[in-house]
Amino acid sequence: MASLAENSLPDNYTGLQFHSSSSPPTLVSLKTPTPTAGTVIVKPLYSIIVQYANQIFTNGNPRGYKYPLPIVPGGSCIARIAAVPSDATSLNPGQLAFVELTVRSREDPNIKVLRSFNEGPTEATRRLMGGWRNGSWATLMNAPLESVHALDEGILVGKLGYKLEEFGSLSQLVVPYGGLADADLKPGETVLVAPATGSFSSAAVHVALAMGARVIAMGRNETALAELKNLAEPGRVEIVKISGDFEEDLNALSKFGPIDVYFDISPRPASTSSHIKAGILALRAGGRMSLMGGIPGDIGLPYWHISLNGITIKGTFMNTSQQAKDLIKLVExxxxxxxxxxxxxxxxxxxxxxxxxxxxxxAARGGPGKSVYFTPNAE
Structure with a gap:
């Protein structure tokens, strides 16, 4: 049996539905889903619009993301819980919550999709997307129980004084936390974040500092690098400009001593960038590399250096449900x-x-540290 809050749900809700990436969306009335076992119904308050949404859902989808049509986009959001299923043990209607972009298979949590954005490459991921195709650009949304994380409003708003709209940055912060946690970043260690001036990569600098690390932020945008350097007291954030020359990059990194962790979140075009090889060679013996970027093809690796020095390379796609909860604790x-x-x-x-x-x-104003929202149920 679902929560009694189900009785107060409307029969229908409004969603922004796309029938193709080359035609305008329409506001449509959709049947309200039922909070069956494992499924929560939420009212999105602040629904994230990623900076490159115009390259996925409009202009012919130049990024080539695969998703079923018609679709109501929208992955992560800040929401109020509207109804909970019978197997919910801590969530309650009315609670403030962070809803993740990632949807994981309950049979195999290693099978993941980016909800209402990309259905992935396999039959298993396509099947998983089928049940969660409609997202948070709507007045209601269903969500997997394990992807809905309660926020302690009394602490976050009452004591710490945050505004509800400020919690949207969790969507950028939770992704690099997954990679940094998987790389077992420890307090006092030095982590190279490269590149460090994008939406998720700059968020990695914030997260690494909160985890107690010293950060070397590497990138091409000198203005953005200077802003990152000012995030903490002197010595906690060092900056290096990517030069385009591998030896020059390595020499610049070597000035800061051995690096414990190299967190790489390179974008698609960066497969031949000088920073990748330099970052690996700057790692100490026994160092770790976290790969979280979006390079679709192959990259060259310094094979002998990796084997001789016992370098560990760990790939991470998004984050686990528990890592999302751990990140929220850091904020609370x-x-x-x-x-x-x-x-x-x-x-x-x-x-x-x-x-x-x-x-x-x-597209114009989003980016590092900046959130643009739909507000389907603004408070």
């Missing part, structure tokens, strides 16, 4: 700062029917 304890006090800002808030302005604003 005041260890990881978010929002304006961490230099993060809300760059735009839009109603669903203003979809074109919203997607254009995300």
């Amino acid at each position: 304890r005041g260890v990881l700062k978010i929002g304006s006090r961490a230099g993060m800002e809300v760059a735009g808030k839009f109603k669903l029917d203003d979809w074109e302005d919203a997607i254009n604003a995300a």
Whole structure:
């Protein structure tokens, strides 16, 4: 039996539905899902619009993401819980929650999809996406129980003074936390984040600092690097510009001593970038490399250096449910700062029917430390 809150759910809800990536979406009325076992119903308050949404759902989908049609996009969001299933043991209607982008198979949590964005490469991932095709660009959404994380509003809002809209940055922070945690980053260690000036890579700098590490931030955007250097007291964040020359990059990194962890979150075009080989060679004996980037092809690796020095290379796709909960604890304890006090800002808030302005604003104003939202149920 579902929570009694199900009785107060409307018969239908409104979603921003796309029938193709080359035609405008429409606001449609959809049947409200039932909170069956393992499924929560939420009311999205602040639904993230990723900076490159215009390259996925409009303009012919130049990124080539695969998703079923028709579809209501929207992955992660800050929401109120509207109804819970009978097997929910801690979530309750009315609670504030962070809903993840990632959906994991309950039979095999290693099978994951990016909800309403990319159905993945296999029959298993396509089947998984089928049940979660409609996302948070809507007035209601169903979500896997394990992907819904309660936020302690009394602490976060009452004691720490955050605004609800500031919690949207969790969607950027939780991804690199997965890779850094998998690499077993420890307090006092030195971690190279390269590149470090994108949405998720700059978030990795914030997370690594909260985990107690010293950070070497590497990138091409000198203005963004300077902003990262100012995140902490002198010596906690060092910056290196990617030169395009491997030896020059390695010499620059060597000035900071042996590196314990190299966190790489390189974008698609970076397969031949000088920073990758330099980062690996800068690792100490026994060092670890975390691969979380989006390079679709192969990269060259210094084979002998890796084997001789016992370098561990760990790949991570997104994060686990428990890692999301652990990250939220860092915020609730005041260890990881978010929002304006961490230099993060809300760059735009839009109603669903203003979809074109919203997607254009995300492309123009989104990016590192900046969130653009749909507000289907703004409080």
